[in-house]
Amino acid sequence: MSFSGKILDWYHINKRSLPWRDSTEPYKIWLSEIILQQTRVAQGTPYYLRFIETFPTVDDLANANEEQVLKLWQGLGYYSRARNLHAAAKMVVDDHGGKFPESYQQLLTLKGVGDYTASAISSICFNEPQAVVDGNVYRVLARYYGINTPINSTEGIKYFKSLAEKVMDPDHIRDYNQGIMEFGAIQCSPKKPLCLHCPFSDSCVALQKGLVDQLPVKLKKTKVRNRYFNYLIPIYKDTSGNQFTRLNQRIGKGIWQNLWEFPLLESKNALEIDDITIRYKEVLDTLQSVEILEYNENAIVHKLSHQHLHTRFWIIYTDTKFENQIPVEKITEFPVPVLIADFIKAFKF
DNA sequence: AAGTCGGGGAG
DNA sequence: CTCCCAGACTT
Known part of the structure; x- marks a missing residue:
């Protein structure tokens, strides 16, 4: 079976129930994606629920003042996300009549929406065949294909994006994208991945070469x-x-x-x-x-x-x-x- | 291309 | 303690 086929099979069996999972409303998907940038699901989920309750629609969010938004965001960190979230809500209301843009290219114009988030929204909400590349995807692809190009180098970013596009399933992009991320979060985790009973155990390059704990490669972090x-x-x-x-x-x-x-x-x-x-x-x-x-x-x-x-x-x-x-x-x-x-x-x- | 921006949880 | 999380933006 193909790589994407195995991801889809695994996902249908193992997917978690998450508050935004069964929705394709752009507002909910966008909100969840912004909250989850560099943030674990467990940490972000209560914030997502409070935001949806406080601001049920993008219109409600746009009409709030920044102070309210920041207060609700308090404790999540990376506060530019909250400021950009508010600014983007205003853009949707003021420039798009309250309706989210429906293409990857248009979504990219929203504040705080970069390549990953535009791919996620366009694929999950509108089935546009755009491959997501987040930390999970870097890890899964680096291990399965045995790639040691640093994921945070210019070359690595380009390489993994094109590889992700090559191996995706454009006909089931909504589930495939969520599936490969879920697989990276649950099965192919950063530490102690569950290689023992993994659907890719017969073909994973990192597993066969004993490189699982050395991939992906990441350039050294900056100092404090x-x-x-x-x-x-x-x-x-x-x-x-x-x-x-x-x-x-x-x-x-x-x-x-x-x-x-x-x-x-x-x-x-x-x-x-x-x-x-x-x-x-x-x-x-x-x-x-x-x-x-x-x-x-x-x-x-x-x-x-x-x-x-x-x-x-x-x-x-x-x-x-x-x-x-x-x-x-x-x-x-x-x-x-x-x-x-x-x-x-x-x-x- | 490198730096900056939070906080928390796992190991 | 180190690493990294459904990254984006600035310099």
Whole structure:
């Protein structure tokens, strides 16, 4: 049997039941694909369900404000996906009359939709014969055909895309595409793949040559940068006992764009309380400090793909009002990074 | 072509 | 600890 035939047979027996699986609505497929970019099904599924419940149609999503979208996205990471999701929803409503474009080429014009996602939507929703190439497909093809070209090299990207197109089943593209990805996720997994009872065990090059654990080949990752974050949490209590603090929105480039955080004093090296006492005015210039408390003695190391954030939180009590103060009970309404959300949860204002 | 962008779970 | 996840975008 052909490669694609075995994939299809395997898929029909082993496919998981997923919330978006039985749908061909472009909105649902698109939403699921954006959420699942670089994200495991288990992590993304609850977000998908909340998005569908909150925004049942692309029109609802387009009419939301970015703040709502980011809040719902909070904790998923890669927040440009959420901003692009919102922008693309507006494009569908404003430029396409609320109806998703129905071709690979047209789908590519949507923000946040690249080669993989356009292939996935066009094939799953419209049966357009476009081969998907995601992390699963790279792994399955590299192993089965014994290819050691690095999957993240320019040559590898081109090679695997053309190979995927060569071996796909254009007449059953909807199930074939989902099948090869499902196969990679369940059977041909990155570690400890289930080669013992695999439908390809008699023809898999990697298995026959003992190269399963060496494929696919990937160029080395970039190194990590260390940064030192000091979050200053101003707290003012008025005569009625109401507490106020402050959040700033991150702007410009870099991590956590458009998310909110406490006033941040970043430094070249770790700071101590004496440094904070002097330098807090760099980010809270008008604040009259009464008392500064060290929240965590040992820095919390928040790890991102390219950065390690050595973070300390400093509580700054004041007896006067300050600029942009917000009631502490409102802070949960703002979209914040997990690092900040964890602090808020633990601190209990 | 290389860098950037999150967070979490598996091993 | 390392690796990688239904990748896209910028420089």
